[in-house]
Amino acid sequence: MSSTREKRELYEAKQRAVKYYNENGVPKKIEEIMNSMFYDNPPDVYGYLSKYFESLAKPPTVSKITARQAYDSKGQPTVQTEVHGTVKNEDKLLYTHVSSTTNSSLLDNVRVEEREVDDQQRQENISAAINILNSDINNRIHATDPTQQDEVDRVIMKLYEELKVIEDERLAKEAEEMIKEDGESSHREDDKASVASGKKGKNSAKKGKSQTAVYVPDEPKEKLLCGSNAFTAISQATCCAASQVKHIDIYQHVACLRHGQIPEKFSVPLPMVTIIQSGRAAPGKLNCVKEFMVIPKHDMPLKKSMTYIQQIYNYVAKQFFAKGGTATKLVNDIGAMCPTFDKAEQGLDLLQEAITNCGLTAGEDFFIGLNCAGPEMFDYDPVPMAGKSDKVANFPGQDMHKEKGKYEVMVGIAKVADDLVEFWCDLLTRYPSIIAIIDPMRKQEEEHWMRLCDRISDRCLVIGSRAYHRPGLLKDEELTDNFKSSGIAFKLEQLNTVSDILTCVKKMEEDDNQIVMSSCQGETTDTFLADFAVGVNARFIKVGAPVRGERTVQINRLLQIEEQLEMKDKLKPLEPNAFPHIAPPPLPEPEEGEGEAQTEEEAKKDGKKK
Incomplete structure (x- = not known):
């Protein structure tokens, strides 16, 4: 009885193996590569087979994102991002990227107080970026193909928008609570401040002698989410990881x-x-x-x-x-x-x-x-x-x-x-x-x-x-x-x-x-x-x-x-420097009747001069 059961189990295992190999096309692929290899006659037989089967492997996917604090050339904190991936059934470190830090809007000769505030904000941004990378971004891009850059960037930017909405709602709620708490006292303080500034404005107007030019003010600076540098860090790190898996x-x-x-x-x-x-x-x-x-x-x-x-x-x-x-x-x-x-x-x-x-x-x-x-x-x-x-x-x-x-x-x-x-x-x-x-x-x-x-x-x-x-x-x-x-x-x-x-x-x-x-x-x-x-x-x-x-x-x-x-004879020389002319846009054409009115007015002026 035991031998009969063993034969039946062996037969069923063979049937499952045949089904498994046929579903994955293994016999057909082996036959193809064996035939082509015979005619190609490569010196490295197993290298030839390895390259062929590697091309049939599933694309690598991101398995984990790890971020930690590092330092840039100025000794300022920045983000070091590691992209791990599953490649041919193994988990590997694909790439380690250290991001450059954002240019500060402050000049080098600013007051110490301003520099300290800027350094504190930078540290807060880096800490927030590391937290976002190790949690939200790690979860969102898990199992994604690093070679699909558009998809990776689309996923992380969607996450950014979601986090930005949550942060804006939180700030709006805090602002409402502060207004309720301050109440009338804040209005009184504003009134005093406006009166004082009005008096000072008059005095400064009397003292001022330089001509003030009329100018268009700058656009308000875009308020980015704290930790926003996490998104460019992962975008670049994923791009580098993709080049590694593509060799x-x-x-x-x-x-x-x-x-x-x-x-x-x-x-x-x-x-x-x-x-x-x-x-x-x-x-x-x-x-x-x-x-x-x-x-x-x-x-x-x-x-x-x-x-x-x-x-x-x-x-x-x-x-x-x-x-x-x-x-x-x-x-x-x-x-x-x-x-x-x-x-x-x-x-x-x-x-x-x-x-x-x-x-x-x-x-x-x-x-x-x-x-x-x-x-x-x-x-x-x-x-x-x-x-x-x-x-x-x-x-x-x-x-x-x-x-x-x-x-x-x-x-x-x-x-x-x-x-x-x-x-x-x-x-x-x-x-x-x-x-x-x-x-x-x-x-x-x-x-x-x-x-x-x-x-x-x-x-x-x-x-x-x-x-x-x-x-x-x-x-x-x-x-x-x-x-x-x-x-x-x-x-x-x-x-x-x-x-x-x-x-x-x-x-x-x-x-x-x-x-x-x-x-x-x-x-x-x-x-x-x-x-x-x-x-x-x-x-x-x-x-x-x-x-x-x-x-x-x-x-x-x-x-x-x-x-x-x-x-490799793949270096293409640069073309000579080109300087395309940039002309201002043409003046808008006068509306109907406007041109005739201007002509009549000019004619009257000429008659008076005569």
Whole structure:
């Protein structure tokens, strides 16, 4: 009886095995690979079989997200994100990504109190981001395919909207409770404050002698959810993990996300390298130029251009050392030197001299780019700080302004938007080697921005950085003829997901914009930025100075990519710099009857003159 039962069990097991193998197509697949392998005759038989069956395996899925606190190049807290996945029935660590930190809106020379508040908010954001990654995001993207970037970003942004609604409701409820508790006392305090401010306003009006310009105020700063940097962190980490499971480089995966397939050839972006930093926070009177950058010509290999860039940097450092000693060679957080400049011409002349010293010609072999940081040199309307009548709080760290509504290009020299247009046109006429300026003024002066573009865009790129909203908003906005630019700078920070940036890159390129991938103030040694710039086919990559590990690591990665592409004959040369003309929009046509009325009025005036 036992032998009969064993035979029956064995027969049933064989039937289940046959059914199992047939359902998964195992016999058919084995037959196919055995036949093809015989004709291909590979030297590594088992490697051949392994590669074949690996292509039939289920796609890897995300199994766990782990986040912890790490530190950036400035010693500030940031997020380290680990993506674990199930690959061929095994749980593996797919990628570890350390995010760069968001650029602070504060200048370097702000009061200690403001800096402490900013540091506290940063720590709160990092703690909240780590909590969101380890809980909500971990649960939402569990079992998702990391190669499906759009789906991953869609899921996490849906989560962000849900959390934002909950937070807004909580804040609204707290505000209602505070209003109920305060009651009449708050109204009395407001009345006293308004009376006091009214008296002070009259006195200040009598004392004021400077002309106040009429200007459009800045848009209110978007209030993001605390911990919002968790979403860009997981977006980038998932993108990197996908390249690992596909066994390709990150730049190839990014290019595949953008084009639907890996392109035949790639281009390496031109480096925008900062040599000198000035601006409002630096010593000296110069405010209108925050960064003096050098840019090689389009057909110069990166390996060769970086050799010259190092020579330019070292020459400038030697000049500062000869004049002021060791202290003048000290660098800031991005590795740039911060001398005492009173005029933009000082930095421009020195860069041109350094380029010439290398046996090159400024304007032919090497060019100059300027980061003007227009919003930082704009004088905002001061508002008294609560409890501190002798101090003002306006644009963060800018309570030292003297003439509101104007651009303080140099200490004591303020210009309205009309004069600023003439200022930039004159500077570019005298220095034709300048081929790019970033944020020459605020977006709010769109009429003057377009007027400046009309006059200089034929020979210089007008690039917007803070002039545009973040990619998550920009992708849904309609581009108009009232505000245009030659280029746009993107940063991998805050709420910027990979999908949003890819969408905006395509959108802005279709509008004749050059793409600039820019680093942040608090960078890390993660090289995602370099790969991403190559993958999206960016024209420029702005990395900071050619020193400091977190800066040179991006350059080193680009050099590695360039060499790999050259060896595989997949390096595509860049096209010469293009400067499409940007003209202001045409004036609106007069309504019916309006033109005739104007003509009659002009005729009457002419008759009176006669």
